[in-house]
Amino acid sequence: MNQRLSICMLLFVLFSAPIASAAPPALELKSGDRIIFLGNTMIERSQKFGSWESVFLRSFPQAKLSFRNLGWSGDTVWAESRGIFDPPAVGYQRMIKQINELKPNYILLGYGGNEAFAGKDGLPAFQAQLQKLISDLKPTGAKLILVSPYRYENEGAPLPDPAKHNQELKLYADLLQQTAEKGDHYFVDLFSQLIPEPNGDPGLEWTTNGIHLTKAGYERAAGIIAVDLGLKPIELSPAVADEVTQLTFDKNREYFYNWRPQNITYLLGFRKHEQGQNAKELPQFIPLIEAKEAAIHSLVSSH
Structure with a gap:
């Protein structure tokens, strides 16, 4: 009787305990x-x-x-x-x-x-x-x-x-x-x-x-x-690290211009009837960004 009671109590503890979330897999x-x-x-x-x-x-x-x-x-x-x-x-x-x-x-x-x-x-x-x-x-x-x-x-x-x-x-x-x-x-x-x-x-x-x-x-x-x-x-050499940093800055600035142009109201907002025709230039930043990304990858992968 005592053994059966002990087993029941153990099962109760096991199944009533909160189940911890699994950690995400290694990134x-x-x-x-x-x-x-x-x-x-x-x-x-x-x-x-x-x-x-x-x-x-x-x-x-x-x-x-x-x-x-x-x-x-x-x-x-x-x-x-x-x-x-x-x-x-x-x-x-x-x-x-x-x-x-x-x-x-x-x-x-x-x-x-x-x-x-x-x-x-x-x-x-x-x-x-x-x-x-x-x-x-x-x-x-x-x-x-x-x-x-x-x-x-x-x-x-x-x-x-x-x-x-x-x-x-x-x-x-x-x-x-x-x-x-x-x-x-x-x-x-x-x-x-x-x-x-x-x-x-x-x-x-x-x-x-x-x-x-x-x-x-x-x-x-x-x-x-x-x-x-x-x-x-x-670790990258100081020269390569500096070049990667500059390319990253330039690439990020071009993407900023792509999605948050300074005259966004005229290009995409309620005043686009005035200058909206120039919004066609925004996608032209993407090839420039991708070229810099390719240069960054070349520098990092060959180091």
């Missing part, structure tokens, strides 16, 4: 793969330096990869920066349509930094919209890489001490990690690793103003991306 990129960077200012500014793209390129040097940066300064999971002269919901639908047309294999998401200004009370709304975004991206078949926001540095007076806001950023970083674990997505923890908890005298090391990353800040973040995703990037 493996192959020729033809496209990675989209989607998110806020952190994502948009990353295209200036190229270190985030470089860490993927150098981890799979024989793979012909392409990257498309769709970051938009000040953006949120509601696409609040993307409406232009339309409501954010319209900008959101344009964003989803553009992503589908780009046919990505991976999407690196950088959100939570702006949403954290809503504090703890904003978490439920952020979580709901994040889940909607993930659901709306699912038809692409792309694997998701969720990147957390990072701590702010303390620059000192007259700027406020970021300690309280850093606690709010942690709440959003934790939610992103939980979302990644539940959804079997990749996760990069910048909050815990990029900028140490400010202590002692105020000062800046990784940002220009306590918030926006410097070149060194992006390079440090790239190293964290490599570790958290299990990447093993090769």
Whole structure:
């Protein structure tokens, strides 16, 4: 009787215990793969330096990869920066349509930094919209890489001490990690690793103003991306690395002109009746971009 009771109790424990989500498979990129960077200012500014793209390129040097940066300064999971002269919901639908047309294999998401200004009370709304975004991206078949926001540095007076806001950023970083674990997505923890908890005298090391990353800040973040995703990037000679960085900058600038031309209202918006005929020039950037991507691959693969 006691033996039978023990077996029943063991089975109860086994089958009632929560089942942990399986970790996503090791990240493996192959020729033809496209990675989209989607998110806020952190994502948009990353295209200036190229270190985030470089860490993927150098981890799979024989793979012909392409990257498309769709970051938009000040953006949120509601696409609040993307409406232009339309409501954010319209900008959101344009964003989803553009992503589908780009046919990505991976999407690196950088959100939570702006949403954290809503504090703890904003978490439920952020979580709901994040889940909607993930659901709306699912038809692409792309694997998701969720990147957390990072701590702010303390620059000192007259700027406020970021300690309280850093606690709010942690709440959003934790939610992103939980979302990644539940959804079997990749996760990069910048909050815990990029900028140490400010202590002692105020000062800046990784940002220009306590918030926006410097070149060194992006390079440090790239190293964290490599570790958290299990990447093993090769080293390039300084000359080759400089050439790849310049080509990456030029390529990203041309893609920016392709999808966010300065006169977008005249070319694609409500005033296109005035200059819309010139929108035919936008696709002419694509061959220029692809030529630079081929040059980047040649440099990295032969190193």
